[in-house]
Amino acid sequence: xxxxxxxxxxxxxxxxxxxxxxxxxxxxxxxYFLWYKKYPAEGPTFLISISSIKDxxxxxxxxxxxxxxxxxxxxxxxxxxxxxSAVYFCAASPRYTGANSKLTFGKGITLSxxx
Amino acid sequence: SQTIHQWPxxxxxxxxxxxxxxxxxEGTSNPNLYWYRQAAGRGLQLLFYSVGIGQISSEVPQxxxxxxxxxxxxxxxxxxxxxxxxxxxxxxxSDGTGYYxxxxxxxxxxxVT
Numbered sequence: 001x002x003x004x005x006x007x008x009x010x011x012x013x014x015x016x017x018x019x020x021x022x023x024x025x026x027x028x029x030x031x032y033f034l035w036y037k038k039y040p041a042e043g044p045t046f047l048i049s050i051s052s053i054k055d056x057x058x059x060x061x062x063x064x065x066x067x068x069x070x071x072x073x074x075x076x077x078x079x080x081x082x083x084x085s086a087v088y089f090c091a092a093s094p095r096y097t098g099a100n101s102k103l104t105f106g107k108g109i110t111l112s113x114x115x
Numbered sequence: 116s117q118t119i120h121q122w123p124x125x126x127x128x129x130x131x132x133x134x135x136x137x138x139x140x141e142g143t144s145n146p147n148l149y150w151y152r153q154a155a156g157r158g159l160q161l162l163f164y165s166v167g168i169g170q171i172s173s174e175v176p177q178x179x180x181x182x183x184x185x186x187x188x189x190x191x192x193x194x195x196x197x198x199x200x201x202x203x204x205x206x207x208x209s210d211g212t213g214y215y216x217x218x219x220x221x222x223x224x225x226x227v228t
Contacts, residue, residue, distance in 0.1 A: 032215045043205050043219030044159070089159060093215045103217055107158035
């Protein structure tokens with residue numbers, strides 16, 4: 001049972017345009033959400049996160065939106081750049097439970113930004 | 116600043132051979148440590164996590180084991196590798212004091228032949 005779903009395996013956008021990466025979750029206990037970016041043969045790097053008490057968080061070109069009623073979040077990248085081409089993972093965690101905090105990851109979306 | 120190291124970067128091993136992957140973290144104390152595997156076309160699967168020396172929790176039954184002999188050292192092992200153990204293995208840490216973010220190492224590409 002996949003609790004974090006990234007249903008679109010890939011996305012291709014033109015440089016300078018907006019990239020919208022979607023993520024859905026099923027576990028109502030999830031309270032905190034993160035996006036990671038991964039290049040081939042490298043470890044994922046943390047991009048941006050959002051707590052369930054917010055519906056938007058922005059950091060430079062990256063904005064994450066959370067719709068709790070729909071159990072849906074999205075990552076917007078504006079403007080998209082060729083260096084943004086990578087696999088993007090959505091991750092979620094229940095409310096912090098001390099040392100045993102764990103993340104559940106989606107399968108990832110491959111973003112390709114065309115020059 | 117904190118740094119996480121993994122080695123080796125790549126490994127090719129025959130079926131039935133043993134495995135030892137090592138992960139170390141610098142610049143922090145008493146981190147939570149995690150081992151993940153990314154199989155081809157799959158997401159990140161949590162294999163083990165540790166909240167302290169000698170404390171290991173296993174997420175999935177499998178052919179692998181983990182140990183934490185020192186505060187900032189995490190080892191992934193197997194006595195006999197299977198073909199299905201091939202994948203990209205990632206170590207991660209978090210500070211375990213109230214923040215959710217995990218920070219990943221560069222990974223080890225394991226090919227079992």
